[in-house]
Amino acid sequence: MSDSITAKGRTMAAKESGTPKVRKRTLSSVVTSQMRQRIVDGTFPPGSQLNEVELARRFATSRGPVREGMQRLVQEGLLVSEPHRGMFVPLLDESDIADLYYARAAVERAAMLRLVDQGVTAATVANLEQALGEMAAAIEREDWGAVATSDLRFHELIVDASGSPRLSRMYAALAGESRLAINILVGSYDGRTDYLEEHAKIFELLVAGNRSGLLGELSRHLQTGQDTATKNSRGAVADSAAAVRDTTT
């Protein structure tokens, strides 16, 4: 019953440039990853429509896999579907951001409490320290996109470490939406140089197992994050919407 080496003739249909490191993954999944990446990194800005035929052409596939990928991204909160109209990258308004941070707080609180209960493993400590290191390096070179990535990664690591598949699954969607909200205000991160120490504080309290301190610090941290996102998105969403209008006319 051991895993026999199915080393059969692997037809290398690797075209010259199309797909970088395509493994045994199905086409739909690689298309999904590609689209998720481009939504998250801002290539497809909030408010924009994703044209099926254009994407299919760009990925050198048919519309089937593209539609399938879109279905998944809808459930992740990275796309909204308007029947017979198309798929659009969500425009998060003030109430969306508030709800997003509220839901994140609910999930992270539960994860942290459980993590303290069952103790933080050495591997978790190492992962978190690495994320903090990446964040510091990103701040150093003023790469605010990377700062946002390490920021979300830090929080995601905590949730994953709690060992609940369902909590992780739910949080992944929230993290994706958060990235959407943060994208609008990338560049305004520099006004918040205390990000690193806030995360370091949470890390310390987590290792120390300080429950009440942890909950308080988390609330503060997310609250400031929400305030920043809300404040900076006030005009940003309007601009974004206007920009979309321009491009579509």
Place this chain on the structure above:
Amino acid sequence: MSDSITAKGRTMAAKESGTPKVRKRTLSSVVTSQMRQRIVDGTFPPGSQLNEVELARRFATSRGPVREGMQRLVQEGLLVSEPHRGMFVPLLDESDIADLYYARAAVERAAMLRLVDQGVTAATVANLEQALGEMAAAIEREDWGAVATSDLRFHELIVDASGSPRLSRMYAALAGESRLAINILVGSYDGRTDYLEEHAKIFELLVAGNRSGLLGELSRHLQTGQDTATKNSRGAVADSAAAVRDTTT
């Protein structure tokens, strides 16, 4: 430029409740609903495979809408995908059930606390009372499937009442999975005649705004639910798996 829109047609359509309920559902969505229904009500038992061509034939469509619906149900936790093999209704083992109830507790706790904060509206009270009424009626006529439905509906109403779209979205998936777990042990509900009063207790504490009591009662309630599910599923999953094996051979 000229923003002087008379806004006549808009106000008419918006103010008026004239939107006919004949919303044009797309084929994919109706197929999705149908499949969700049959998974949840046990027509497609846990462990069974959903054949695309057979379902397409049964729904008198092509495989496209069926595949699209399956994608959605995967994200809801009602199906698992094994690439190049097929879609299967999940078989929840002991750890799955534990994780499921843990995640539910996390979400419901947050929802309840917020609900107490912002006060319970009259509409919410009415909805919850109705759910309790349906539960009592279902118990009376020993319709355990309906008991499970009203049970989950009660909890879902609480989460929805908290007014967080994302919390509701996450909880919907958890509720669907819970229904899957409960289906196995439908009929063993009769051993737990205290279900109604447990829910009534939660309802009272919620209206009274008793935080600590609420959290304690919720923990107890979900714990007993988890214990029952776990205990009754011990042999059930084995039987179910065996039954699936029989039908597939």
Place this chain on the structure above:
DNA sequence: GGGTGCCTAACTGTTGACAATTAAGTCCGA
């Protein structure tokens, strides 16, 4: 001049056929 109704263009929704993959059954040889 303003409103109304068609009309067209572009897009999504749907379909049936084709290709690729998996797993089980079978046959052969040691």
Place this chain on the structure above:
DNA sequence: TCGGACTTAATTGTCAACAGTTAGGCACCC
């Protein structure tokens, strides 16, 4: 008798063409 490679049936993954819907523009009528 056992092991392994081959064959084969069934199922999923992918594709290109067709059909239906939506929204915006244009001419026409009042």
